[in-house]
Amino acid sequence: MKITENRIELVSGEGRILEELLELQGAAVLELGCGKAEKTRIVAEKAATVLALEVDEIQLAINLAIPDLPNVRFAKGCAEQIQADEESFDVVLMFKSLHHVLLDRMDDALSEIARVLKPGGRAYISEPVFAGEFNEILRLFHDERVVREAAFDAVKRAVTDGRFGLVRQKFFLQPVHFEDFASFEKGVIGVTHSNHILSVETHEAVKAAFEKHMTKTGADFFMPIRVDLLEKRA
Numbered sequence: 699m700k701i702t703e704n705r706i707e708l709v710s711g712e713g714r715i716l717e718e719l720l721e722l723q724g725a726a727v728l729e730l731g732c733g734k735a736e737k738t739r740i741v742a743e744k745a746a747t748v749l750a751l752e753v754d755e756i757q758l759a760i761n762l763a764i765p766d767l768p769n770v771r772f773a774k775g776c777a778e779q780i781q782a783d784e785e786s787f788d789v790v791l792m793f794k795s796l797h798h799v800l801l802d803r804m805d806d807a808l809s810e811i812a813r814v815l816k817p818g819g820r821a822y823i824s825e826p827v828f829a830g831e832f833n834e835i836l837r838l839f840h841d842e843r844v845v846r847e848a849a850f851d852a853v854k855r856a857v858t859d860g861r862f863g864l865v866r867q868k869f870f871l872q873p874v875h876f877e878d879f880a881s882f883e884k885g886v887i888g889v890t891h892s893n894h895i896l897s898v899e900t901h902e903a904v905k906a907a908f909e910k911h912m913t914k915t916g917a918d919f920f921m922p923i924r925v926d927l928l929e930k931r932a
Contacts, residue, residue, distance in 0.1 A: 699857065699864060699926070701850045702827045706922050708870040712793065712824060713740045715870055719927050720822055725788040728814060730777040730807075731795030733891070735761050735770075741791065742770050749782065751775035754891040777807035782814045790814065790821045794923075797825060797842060797849040798891070804852035812861045817932040821862065824925045825849050832874055832919035835907045839887070839896050853926050862928035871920035878916065879908050 716722075716737070722744040732738050732750035734757065742748050748770040752758045761772040775781055777792065777799055790811045799807050811821050826833070828846050836842070857864045876882045887894050887904070896904065911917040 699850075699854050699867065701847065702829060702922065702924060703869045706827075706869045706871055709873060709920060710870045712737065712870075712872060712923070715824075715868060715923075715925060716740065716791075716822065719866065719868060719925065720789060720820060722789065726786065727789045727791065728780070728782065728787045729791045729793075730775075730780075730811075731792060731798065732761065732772070733757060733793070733795075735764060735767075735772070737791070737793050738770055739767065742767050745769065745789075747771070749773065749787075751777075751780070757891065778803040778810060779806075780810045780814050784813050785816045785819075787814050788816055788819050790819070792821070792823045794824055794826055796823055796852070797845040799849075801845065801848050804848060805855065808852055808856040808861060812856070812930055815930040817930055819930050820865065821928040821930070822925065823853060823928065824923055827869070827922035827924050830920065830922050831911065832921050835904060836886070838904050838907060839894060839900050850924075853928070857928065860931065863931055865927040865929050866925075868925040868927070870923055870925075872923050874919040874921050876908075876917045878912070879905055882908055882917070 722741060724746045727741055727745040727748045729738055729748060729750045732752050735750060738748060738750045750770055750772050753776050758774055825846060828843050856862050908917060
């Protein structure tokens with residue numbers, strides 16, 4: 699297993715990667731850290747059922763009001779203590795959320811995923827790679843090197859100790875677009891699941907770094923992503 703590749707060339711949205719790596723038709727799916735439910739919608743098109751858990755109560759309240767996803771159940775829950783029966787899901791998904799789990803609970807999260815997966819079931823865990831121009835802006839106010847490395851180490855331990863087998867790793871560049879700094883500020887600095895409080899000096903430094911990427915059509919970045927596709931041993 700490797701935490702990154704020296705040169706990542708594939709540019710793709712994650713929906714396409716998900717379709718390539720997983721068979722979701724008719725599956726019972728658990729999504730951990732569903733956020734704004736953007737990926738949930740993609741998954742729900744094929745899955746039989748989706749349990750989408752979120753710890754952020756503000757976002758959860760918004761998700762619970764979604765009227766058009768009849769096969770999805772939104773609920774409050776975390777990866778390190780999943781309120782579900784053993785061997786009850788075919789697929790477990792974590793989209794850029796493992797590094798948000800407390801450092802000393804990441805191993806618990808992987809064990810819980812193994813517990814709720816059926817034998818032969820698969821876990822799809824995508825994590826941002828600590829690299830790239832977008833990351834250089836983020837780390838000015840939220841340096842995630844330690845937690846991202848810890849997330850990779852936790853997955854690697856889960857494979858090494860036999861909780862999972864590694865099916866495949868996939869690296870790609872995910873396009874990220876912002877119309878202006880205000881949209882970046884709202885969508886990244888102002889996310890409800892984190893409490894980013896920037897000093898005046900830091901805010902100005904972040905804005906200056908962002909503005910260097912502005913064009914007439916906005917600012918575009920390519921975020922490097924790693925997917926670890928795991929399988930629960932039968």
